[in-house]
Amino acid sequence: MKKIIFLLGIFLTFAIVACKPEEEVFYDGDSYVHFQTESQNVFAVAGTPYTDAKIDYGTVQPVSGNHQVKLVLDKTKSTAVEGVDFQILNNNTSEIAAGAANGQFTVRVMSATMSQTPKVAVFKIESPTIASAVFSKQLTVNMSLTCPVSFFVGTGIFKNTEAYWSTVGKNYTLQNVTTGGVNQFVIKGYMDDGGDLKVNYNPTTFAVSIPVQSTGYFEPGYGYAYASDPSSGPASTYNPCTRTLSLKVWWSIRNTAGTVIAQYNASATEVFVGQ
Known part of the structure; x- marks a missing residue:
């Protein structure tokens, strides 16, 4: 029994020493x-x-x-x-x-x-x-x-300097809108039926994506033409400082179920430059 008490005493002594607070260290040299x-x-x-x-x-x-x-x-x-x-x-x-x-x-x-x-x-x-x-x-x-988005938008007038679907040199009004937390550039009246081309953008990475949307143009014997992101290849981007929106667009024809049945161009380039 004495042996047990002796060992317990050693343990308590060790525990007390181990729990002793550390002394604070003070620096008394130059400031540097x-x-x-x-x-x-x-x-x-x-x-x-x-x-x-x-x-x-x-x-x-x-x-x-x-x-x-x-x-x-x-x-x-x-x-x-x-x-x-x-x-x-x-x-x-x-x-x-x-x-x-x-x-x-x-x-x-x-x-x-x-x-x-x-x-x-x-x-x-x-x-x-x-x-x-x-x-x-x-x-x-x-x-x-x-460059903030407001600088990119500027007066809102953008020239289509490189085009596949529309006409080179034509000016469009570009608007910046946010809907449901999604940032979008809206190119007014770009589509064949007078509708708008809408693209989503990330103000941090400057990446741009193109939701599937109808152009309003009907190709006889096939169906309506659509714009969307290409399935592969370069992505769309924008440069807020040069005020350049560079789109890579898949112009395709889809049936009523939304399935692509034909295409015009799998990755057409459409460039818009702020004026």
Whole structure:
């Protein structure tokens, strides 16, 4: 019995020691300044003069006194040009206040010089009074142009620049509608019976799909002509910045059951460009 008690005593002692809270660890060294991330994407919005982006930085521990911190472009690693493609506001300088451990710079990206192909700006962070950390001391910012759907639609007038079903050079009105959570571009009066050609689009991936829909044209001896997605091959897309809608359309004939019984073109190209 004593042996059992002795072993139990050892177990309780071990359990008490094991459950002892860990002592907190305190850092009492230099502050060391660093970026909060090592890469960042900034999108300038077409139709606006510029976009202001925040660049975050921090220190290992809160600073004593106020300090100036500078954001410096590494020209040897960058394709973006300071003063042309972007500006760093407040003379490239940010101040981190006493007791703080983080701060921000503001970089103004100019829409006029941006495209959908990113320009790269590689930054270093420097301070005359705070040493730089050995980590996150370089930040790569990818700057490019993005265009909202409203920019794509523009005046709503689109020219059919490449056509199989309709006439090259003809202008149509394009509308942007959302029905039941589905985003659609509606090309007014495109179909043979005066109806609209409707295509679904994804504003994130710019992918386009074409629901099965009648053109209103009846092929004697066969049936009505329809538009739909091709069964294979390239998909339809749109480019919001160039304002180009590129459709790949399967023009076919279907019977009353909806079965394809003949086709005009399995993957015809129809291109519409905003005017």
